[in-house]
Amino acid sequence: MGEETAVPNVQQARKRHRARHQKSRLGCFPCKSRRVKCDEARPVCGSCSSRGEPCSFPEPPATPHRTRRDGPRSRHRDAGSPHVDGSRSFLKPLEIYASRSASIPTPVDDHALNMNNLLSMQFFHMHTAQGMFLDPKRSMVWRRVIPDLAANHRYLMHLLLALGGIHMITEQTRQRRGEKSAVDLLVVIDHHQRGLQGFREEVARISDANAEVVYAGSLLLVAFVYASLQVPELNPPATTLSQQAPRTIYKLHLSWLHLVRGVPTVIRDQWTTLKASRMRPMVLHFHGDEYWDDLPFVSSLSNLSHCSPRFLLFAQGTSQAIADLRASCDAIQSADSNAFRLTPGFSPASSDRAAYVPSGAIDVLERVYSRVVAVLRCSVSERGLPDESDIQANLEEAAVQSWPTLVPDDFIALLDMDEPLDLGWGLSLVILAHYYVVNTLMDRWFLASFREEVLKIQTSVSSLHNAQLSELMMWPVKVATI
Incomplete structure (x- = not known):
C-alpha cells in the first residue's frame, strides 16, 4: 500500500519541479x-x-517606443533613405555602403518565428536551394552547407531569409500577376540590409578562419542581386537622361555588376583554404578556355534541334555577330576618334587594340561566346542528341556565367558615364546586350530578368535613331526572346 502511494508523490514532485522551470x-x-x-x-x-x-x-528585444511609426525614429531619417509612403524613392538594397533605412519596420524580436520568416525559410529549403545548381555536389552546398553555416552566423541567416523571400516574391508575381505576395518586400529588404552589414564586418577581418563563412555570404549576395532585377520596386522605370534632347531611355542598373565583380577579390587570398573546406564544390570548375579548346568536338551542331531553339540560333549566329560588332566598332572609331573617350584628353593608342575600350570588351565577349559554342559541341559529342539538362549541366561546369569578372574595367566605366548619348555609348550598350545573352541561355530562376534587360537595352539603343546600332541589336534580341 505504501509503495502504491509513493508513486503519485514522486510524480507530483516532478511536476512541481517542471513548473518552476523557465524557458530560455x-x-x-x-x-x-x-x-x-x-x-x-x-x-x-x-x-x-x-x-x-x-x-x-x-540582440535584446527592442522597446515599444522604438518600433512605433510615430516615434522619434520615424521623424529622423537618414538623408537619401527610401520612404515608405506613396511618394517614396525606389528602394536600394544593392547599395553596399548604404546605412540601414529607419523607415523599414523592425521586428520586435529578430528571431521570433513570424510568418514572413517561416515562409521565406520554407521556400528557401523547398525551392531556392534546389534550383541553384544541377550538379549534385554544388546543390548539396546550397541545401546543407549554407543553411548549416547560417544557423551559427546571424548575418548569414539574414541573407538566407532575404534570398528565399525575394525568390518567393518573384515566383508569386510571375504566377499570379496583380496579387500581393505572401512575403512583405520591406521585410525581405530589411533582412538583406542587416545581412549586408554583418557581411561587411566579416570581410573586414577575413582570414582562413572565416573564409568559408564569408564565401557563403558572397554567394547569397550574388544570387540576391541577380534576383532583385526581377522586382519592379527595386528598379526605377524609364528615365530621361538628357534635358536638351528629351528621350525615353532606361537608365541601366550596373550596381549588380559591380557587386558580382567584387566577390572574387574578397576570397582570392583564401583560395587554398576554400578548396579544403565544405565549399570546395563551388570553387572547382572546368572553366578554363584551354580545357574546352583542347577537347575533340564534332563539327556539326544540327543535333541541337532537339533542344531549345535558342541554342541552335546562338550557335549559328555567334561568329557573324562578333564580326558585325568589330566592323561597327572600327567604323565608329574611324569616324570619331574620341567616340569612346573616358576623360578629356584620353586617346586610345591605335596600335594597341586592347586599349581601345569596346575592342577589349569584344575580345572578352568572343572568348565567352567561343566557350559556350564549345560546350554545345561537347554536349553533342557526349550525348549525340543532348537534352536541355545535358547542356545546362555543361554550361554550369564551364562557368560561362562568370563573364562579369572578365569584362574590362574601362568598359564598365564607359557604361557608367553620365548623359553620354552618343554612338560610342550606344555601341557599348549593344555589347552589354550580347553579354546578357549568355545569361538567357542559363535556365536558372535568378537569371530570369535578363530577357527583359536585353529589351530595355533595345529601347535605349533605338532612341539614338542609328540604323547601324539598331541592326546590331536584332540578333541578341532574337536569341533572348525566341
Missing part, C-alpha cells in the same frame, strides 16, 4: 539550434564553453 528566450543561437537550455552566461554560455564552440546571442 534569450539563449544563444547554438543552444536554440540544438534545442537545449542555455544558461545565458555571456559572452560564452556554459554549453558552448564545454563544447569549445563559438557562442553568439541575439
Whole structure:
C-alpha cells in the first residue's frame, strides 16, 4: 500500500519541479539550434564553453517606443533613405555602403518565428536551394552547407531569409500577376540590409578562419542581386537622361555588376583554404578556355534541334555577330576618334587594340561566346542528341556565367558615364546586350530578368535613331526572346 502511494508523490514532485522551470528566450543561437537550455552566461554560455564552440546571442528585444511609426525614429531619417509612403524613392538594397533605412519596420524580436520568416525559410529549403545548381555536389552546398553555416552566423541567416523571400516574391508575381505576395518586400529588404552589414564586418577581418563563412555570404549576395532585377520596386522605370534632347531611355542598373565583380577579390587570398573546406564544390570548375579548346568536338551542331531553339540560333549566329560588332566598332572609331573617350584628353593608342575600350570588351565577349559554342559541341559529342539538362549541366561546369569578372574595367566605366548619348555609348550598350545573352541561355530562376534587360537595352539603343546600332541589336534580341 505504501509503495502504491509513493508513486503519485514522486510524480507530483516532478511536476512541481517542471513548473518552476523557465524557458530560455534569450539563449544563444547554438543552444536554440540544438534545442537545449542555455544558461545565458555571456559572452560564452556554459554549453558552448564545454563544447569549445563559438557562442553568439541575439540582440535584446527592442522597446515599444522604438518600433512605433510615430516615434522619434520615424521623424529622423537618414538623408537619401527610401520612404515608405506613396511618394517614396525606389528602394536600394544593392547599395553596399548604404546605412540601414529607419523607415523599414523592425521586428520586435529578430528571431521570433513570424510568418514572413517561416515562409521565406520554407521556400528557401523547398525551392531556392534546389534550383541553384544541377550538379549534385554544388546543390548539396546550397541545401546543407549554407543553411548549416547560417544557423551559427546571424548575418548569414539574414541573407538566407532575404534570398528565399525575394525568390518567393518573384515566383508569386510571375504566377499570379496583380496579387500581393505572401512575403512583405520591406521585410525581405530589411533582412538583406542587416545581412549586408554583418557581411561587411566579416570581410573586414577575413582570414582562413572565416573564409568559408564569408564565401557563403558572397554567394547569397550574388544570387540576391541577380534576383532583385526581377522586382519592379527595386528598379526605377524609364528615365530621361538628357534635358536638351528629351528621350525615353532606361537608365541601366550596373550596381549588380559591380557587386558580382567584387566577390572574387574578397576570397582570392583564401583560395587554398576554400578548396579544403565544405565549399570546395563551388570553387572547382572546368572553366578554363584551354580545357574546352583542347577537347575533340564534332563539327556539326544540327543535333541541337532537339533542344531549345535558342541554342541552335546562338550557335549559328555567334561568329557573324562578333564580326558585325568589330566592323561597327572600327567604323565608329574611324569616324570619331574620341567616340569612346573616358576623360578629356584620353586617346586610345591605335596600335594597341586592347586599349581601345569596346575592342577589349569584344575580345572578352568572343572568348565567352567561343566557350559556350564549345560546350554545345561537347554536349553533342557526349550525348549525340543532348537534352536541355545535358547542356545546362555543361554550361554550369564551364562557368560561362562568370563573364562579369572578365569584362574590362574601362568598359564598365564607359557604361557608367553620365548623359553620354552618343554612338560610342550606344555601341557599348549593344555589347552589354550580347553579354546578357549568355545569361538567357542559363535556365536558372535568378537569371530570369535578363530577357527583359536585353529589351530595355533595345529601347535605349533605338532612341539614338542609328540604323547601324539598331541592326546590331536584332540578333541578341532574337536569341533572348525566341
